[in-house]
Amino acid sequence: MFGLGRPQPTSAEKIAAIENELKVVAEMHSRMIKVCTSKCIDKAYREGELNKGEGVCLDRCSAKFFEAHQTISEQLQKEGAARGFGSM
Amino acid sequence: MFGLGRPQPTSAEKIAAIENELKVVAEMHSRMIKVCTSKCIDKAYREGELNKGEGVCLDRCSAKFFEAHQTISEQLQKEGAARGFGSM
Amino acid sequence: MFGLGRPQPTSAEKIAAIENELKVVAEMHSRMIKVCTSKCIDKAYREGELNKGEGVCLDRCSAKFFEAHQTISEQLQKEGAARGFGSM
Amino acid sequence: MDGLTAAENRELETRLQKRQVKEFMAVFGNLVDNCFQSCVDDFTSKALSGRESGCISRCVTKSMATQSRLGERFAELNAAMSAEMAKR
Amino acid sequence: MDGLTAAENRELETRLQKRQVKEFMAVFGNLVDNCFQSCVDDFTSKALSGRESGCISRCVTKSMATQSRLGERFAELNAAMSAEMAKR
């Protein structure tokens, strides 16, 4: 974004890059937990176990969330590039 | 807030002060996006473009959000000072 | 979690441990404000003062929030230990 | 601050100042969001109406009273819990 | 960037880059959450339906338009406010 033309990454930059990648994944994970809990889990908490419907819903919700995450990334790259946004 | 009586700010303090000012602005920006999206944008997403009503609503919402932000800052300074809170 | 077998904590580790403890408390405080405001305060804001009902509700909500926080910590330690999670 | 050297104490204090600023900003931001969300709903004009300004002002006053009340309760409950822990 | 040395400026720039990455990630994450929440509600299959994909795609386009419109307004309002402050 800024570092264009610099010869090679410093230690701090290399570490920051790896850290950042892991952060993206961790954040996606925690967002998935939040959104799929709100979509699939009955808020009455009448039982402590996941019932079958909830379990299946979580499986499908996580697959859909991944798919959505990927298509949105791709769309943003395309449209963002067109508008001159940074790519991701 | 704490630095009373210290002769002059160190490098780290100067950088932190600038960083902080920019953070305040950035946070206000991102809160405005969240709140005005929730106030103005229809969640059905039947179309990809902003329609005229949504656009006008966003313009007015952002103006109102700025005004609210400012009056709240001022009120907090007054009432906070009266109660012995830190000023902002 | 990782530091097993290390002789003694470094400066940075000691500071991080204290900082972390304070962070846990501060976060609990701010979550309590959020959740008890949503449970007890009427969103119409017809008056600026807390009325008696709201004040009493806040007192009870804070006590219940603390109790819930503690029982949840304990349950997580027990069940988490059983499942091999980190303890807290 | 048991067993810290003077240098460690200074470092810790710097960190705590940063945390305090961060927390104040988060509380302030949540207050703006909450009062705006609760009080502003009319986007036929770009200036806050008298009704909206009044509502925001009462919301700020009540939010400060809420924070102050919950702050007192939190301190009491935290002290009681620490005493409880020390007994075990 | 008044009164900073070259070294301070470099440090500041590094911090601002980190902040920018962080903000972009937060905006991206909120966009994913919001579009998924608004568009996906059917968990009878694990792939996004055509209706859901279409909704997500329109949601992304509209969210980018929203951000771009609010970005312009924010810059104007911020400039106006700074001018106002300078007058006092």
Place this chain on the structure above:
Amino acid sequence: MDGLTAAENRELETRLQKRQVKEFMAVFGNLVDNCFQSCVDDFTSKALSGRESGCISRCVTKSMATQSRLGERFAELNAAMSAEMAKR
């Protein structure tokens, strides 16, 4: 951790530990908020009722089951995505 020196690896590990603590605290905090919000609604007393305690306990158990199930799905989906990316 390609191409990092031993010192870089140590620094990276320290950062990852911090991140892990941070994430655990966020997950724990969200769990408390969610279970309290869903289970506690009666503020006529300051102690949790039996019904509320039971609900919270079931909520914690179910939340852990949810996290564990979504953790498995996330790992699978992430592995599948990485394999997909490597093919391109």
